[in-house]
Amino acid sequence: MKLRIGFLGFLMVLCTLAGTGWAQQPQGHYLVLKVDRLGNVQPVFHRAVDVEARPMPEKSLREKAARSSSQLLAETAAWAEIAEIPPHLRGEFAADGQGGQIIPHRVPLNEHYFALRIPASAGNRVSVSYLGRKTTLDLGEISAKSSSLPFAGSSGARSKRAAANSANRLDILVIGDGYTAAEQAQFQTHFTNLRNTFLAHTPYAEYASFVNWESLFVASNQSGADHPPYQAGCTTTSCCADTAAQDDPRAGLIVDTAFDGTFCTAQIHRLVTVSYGKVLAAASAAPHWDQIIVIVNDPVYGGAGGSFSVATANEWSSHIAVHEFGHTFTRLADEYTTPYPGFPNCSDTGGGYPCEVNVTNQTDRSLIKWNYWIGASTPIPTSPGTTGIGLFEGARYQETGMYRPEHTCAMRNLAVPFCNVCSQAYVMMLYAGGSGFAGGRTTASS
Numbered sequence: 001m002k003l004r005i006g007f008l009g010f011l012m013v014l015c016t017l018a019g020t021g022w023a024q025q026p027q028g029h030y031l032v033l034k035v036d037r038l039g040n041v042q043p044v045f046h047r048a049v050d051v052e053a054r055p056m057p058e059k060s061l062r063e064k065a066a067r068s069s070s071q072l073l074a075e076t077a078a079w080a081e082i083a084e085i086p087p088h089l090r091g092e093f094a095a096d097g098q099g100g101q102i103i104p105h106r107v108p109l110n111e112h113y114f115a116l117r118i119p120a121s122a123g124n125r126v127s128v129s130y131l132g133r134k135t136t137l138d139l140g141e142i143s144a145k146s147s148s149l150p151f152a153g154s155s156g157a158r159s160k161r162a163a164a165n166s167a168n169r170l171d172i173l174v175i176g177d178g179y180t181a182a183e184q185a186q187f188q189t190h191f192t193n194l195r196n197t198f199l200a201h202t203p204y205a206e207y208a209s210f211v212n213w214e215s216l217f218v219a220s221n222q223s224g225a226d227h228p229p230y231q232a233g234c235t236t237t238s239c240c241a242d243t244a245a246q247d248d249p250r251a252g253l254i255v256d257t258a259f260d261g262t263f264c265t266a267q268i269h270r271l272v273t274v275s276y277g278k279v280l281a282a283a284s285a286a287p288h289w290d291q292i293i294v295i296v297n298d299p300v301y302g303g304a305g306g307s308f309s310v311a312t313a314n315e316w317s318s319h320i321a322v323h324e325f326g327h328t329f330t331r332l333a334d335e336y337t338t339p340y341p342g343f344p345n346c347s348d349t350g351g352g353y354p355c356e357v358n359v360t361n362q363t364d365r366s367l368i369k370w371n372y373w374i375g376a377s378t379p380i381p382t383s384p385g386t387t388g389i390g391l392f393e394g395a396r397y398q399e400t401g402m403y404r405p406e407h408t409c410a411m412r413n414l415a416v417p418f419c420n421v422c423s424q425a426y427v428m429m430l431y432a433g434g435s436g437f438a439g440g441r442t443t444a445s446s
């Protein structure tokens with residue numbers, strides 16, 4: 001025994017000296033945390049993973065995140081990560097259940113789940129700052145009790161090795177809910193359909209080589225999603241107060257699935273959500289993921305946006321995911337004008353938070369962010385319906401005083417192309433990099 005350990009040790013030293021990377025990487029952590037609106041933090045899942053450190057966010061960004069209500073700062077002396085904490089679930093559906101005008105809904109979230117990937121080099125004491133409240137977590141203690149954490153059972157997915165180029169690619173992980181073990185081939189078909197919908201959009205097609213699409217199959221006990229039946233005035237999750245539920249062909253179907261996919265979240269029939277904590281736990285099988293999309297195996301139109309997109313297998317639902325991805329990855333603003341009471345204002349003319357790349361309140365031609373796209377003879381502002389790039393009034397939940405670059409765009413309507421400014425923003429985001437996790441393979445014990 002002694003001899004064997006000695007030999008292994010000798011081998012590891014050799015590998016390290018040779019710089020081959022064959023030596024086992026030190027163990028890091030994949031941690032899912034729940035936070036509530038008071039800033040209370042609770043670990044709900046832990047898995048040991050090999051993950052390399054990413055560049056630390058700048059100090060000014062860390063300080064801003066610690067104070068923000070939409071971001072959370074996790075840090076040790078040697079490592080830091082900023083997690084996005086969206087305040088609302090977004091339900092953005094086509095009025096006709098296919099494409100065109102978006103009918104938006106927002107549901108305030110009282111609790112959030114997010115994943116941290118922490119390299120071993122970070123050390124064991126992580127402080128989490130949210131809403132001005134600081135909580136210190138001991139990774140050693142959490143690791144020791146990982147099997148008793150609430151979502152320990154969601155780690156059943158088999159570990160996937162990251163593609164060799166994962167560190168400098170955008171890794172999109174697609175997870176299915178409501179697929180039985182016998183429906184794995186159906187999941188692969190729906191995965192391919194979703195990817196094809198994305199790749200039918202410029203610039204996703206042209207920059208496809210910058211993206212790794214990966215699927216993760218997790219079997220559910222039953223097929224489909226919950227469809228709570230219509231009941232006027234319903235206030236519980238076992239029924240649906242939305243009159244749209246009266247036309248649901250699967251009304252009353254209640255099934256046992258891996259991620260608890262359900263229609264009628266917050267009494268909005270098409271708002272299909274899953275257990276975000278369980279999905280993030282299962283995603284630990286591919287801990288190098290950069291973005292997650294969940295497909296719910298159900299033919300009825302619906303989905304949701306938030307920290308990640310959810311879309312049913314209905315062919316039109318994938319367009320919801322395309323729009324939501326514009327928010328979660330490209331950080332684009334909505335370009336439609338339906339009011340959003342309480343949404344923070346932005347300004348490109350001084351004072352306040354600068355507007356997202358695809359909207360502005362700047363009407364001085366020379367100062368418009370996308371002025372290099374605007375033809376010299378194009379009037380500013382530009383008349384509705386004009387082809388090409390200009391300054392079109394109506395965007396970001398305002399009919400007036402806020403402008404967008406083109407008449408139509410996937411950030412304004414569903415199942416239409418992205419405008420040129422939004423397309424450019426996606427490409428710039430890919431080139432900016434920094435979202436890639438290196439390593440990320442779960443350890444042998446997982």
Ligand SMILES: [Zn+2]
Pocket residue numbers: 090092323324327333334
């Ligand atoms: Zn939107």
